[in-house]
Amino acid sequence: MRVARELARRFAENAVERDRLGGTPKAERDALRDSGLLRMSIPRAYGGYGANWQETLEVVRVLARVDGSIAHLFSFQHLMLATVRLFSRPDQWEPWYEHTARRNWFWGNALNPLDERLVATPQDGWHEFSGIKSFCSGALDSEMLIVSARSRDTSAMLIAALPTQRSGVKTLQDWDNIGQRQTDSGSVTFEKVRVEDDEILADPGPLSSPFACLRPLIGQLCLIAIYLGIVEGAFDEARRYTRTEARPWFRSGVERVEHDPYVLLRYGEFWLALESGRALFERAVDALDAAWRKGEALDHAERGELALAIAAAKAVVSRGGLDLCTRMFEVAGARATHSALALDRYWRNLRTHTLHDPLDYKLREMGEWALVGTYPEPSFYS
Known part of the structure; x- marks a missing residue:
């Protein structure tokens, strides 16, 4: 909480100017990376701080008092980490947690289940993702993305975790709304992106149990x-x-x-x-x-x-x-x-x-x- 309050004090100094400018709050995102708070909800066994939800969301509140956009990005970081924990196998989420804690990865969101323009076409041991997603909060300047696509064969929703810098992934700077102006909530395009089967969160999968729900x-x-x-x-x-x-x-x-x-x-x-x-x-x-x-x-x-x-x-x-x-x-x-x-x-x-x-x-x-x-x-x- 001491670190969070100090960050909030710093963010407040130019919050009004950044609200006018919009765009990516690169310096503020890097400050969050350097603070270690991106890993606070990751269990200690994987290099995090093991914070519970009360502690994590209290930091969100502290940040939101001065800057709703930064709080938005920070909260979605921990929502994305919860997503891989709830929807995937331990041999998937455990390495992702360890890498996030060690490398201060930022996770972005390209899930948006109501936008079905992204289509997954099955191949031999992998899927090809092509299309576009909107309202992708935090996608810009992130290391990892949570992405949903509609299967071309079954129409089922597939959710994957993949590197933002994967070939064919392009984050667009097209977010220019009246509020939350620095949440990087624009669009992401996918052009013949290769997604491996072990990057699909299918076991236990989305909303598959009360816990996953x-x-x-x-x-x-x-x-x-x-x-x-x-x-x-x-x-x-x-x-x-x-x-x-x-x-x-x-x-x-x-x-x-x-x-x-x-x-x-x-x-x-x-x-x-x-x-x-x-x-x-x-x-x-x-x-x-x-x-x-x-x-x-x-x-x-x-x-x-x-x-x-x-x-x-x-x-x-x-x-x-x-x-x-x-x-x-x-x-x-x-x-x-x-x-x-x-x-x-x-x-x-x-x-x-x-x-x-x-x-x-x-x-x-x-x-x-x-x-x-x-x-x-x-x-x-x-």
Whole structure:
């Protein structure tokens, strides 16, 4: 945590400028490599720090308070490592873990199950991947990629781990969205890329057991950790600006803004939303750590309970966070909209990222549980 806080302090110094520039945060990614934090969730037996999910996602929150993009890249590193652990054999994931710990590899994402334009054609002992993938967070400046492709023969989804520098792989700098501007979430093209059979994560394979079905839940908690950190950062900025720069409205009858009853009302609402989100997030992370420790002994009902806890946390953090990041200007005042402050980046980052998958479907899943007792059906988004 000491290392994470020092990195966050450094990243905060030019976060506004980098938000304007977009593109790849190369210096910041290299700082993460040098810090050793890329291996924190890898067990000690393979050269990592053996951090649990509570510890790993706390670092995500610390980084997200100052830079949602860097937190995004960091969290996806550990999501990709969890993916190879859950979907592949020990003789596959153990060497990948060891190499990652020793060489400070960054892992990028080219999985995106809803984008089926990448096709895998079986050959004699290998597959040829050709096509394109979108929303490939962290692919640029990575050493390894997690990639999904649709089998030409069976239409089944194949997931592979392969070097980013493999011949035929090209990462594109086509990410230019309003928020999360340095997540390198553009496209990756694959032109007749050779993927060996032992690079395919087929045993036990995607979503093949309650334990393997933890992967999407880890992904959802990574998102929530980013959201919560962004909202905590927005609250801290709003509070600082309100106390040092804002002025009471002339009709308030008070001399100091912190005595304005309507300003206090807003901060009470903000604090309630934050505390609710924190409590639900921490409950969900504790449940994830317990499920992770169970391993293959995890059953369907335990996985279902965790999915509900995560869905509840996501709904509360997303809704409360978007409200806070919008209404923070009501308590900071008109001067807080000055472009040099870029306080709008909190809303832009949160709004962009909370569109990852529709919140309404999470609420429907919780409604099905509340009314008829049905657990969410495992998928790559639930």
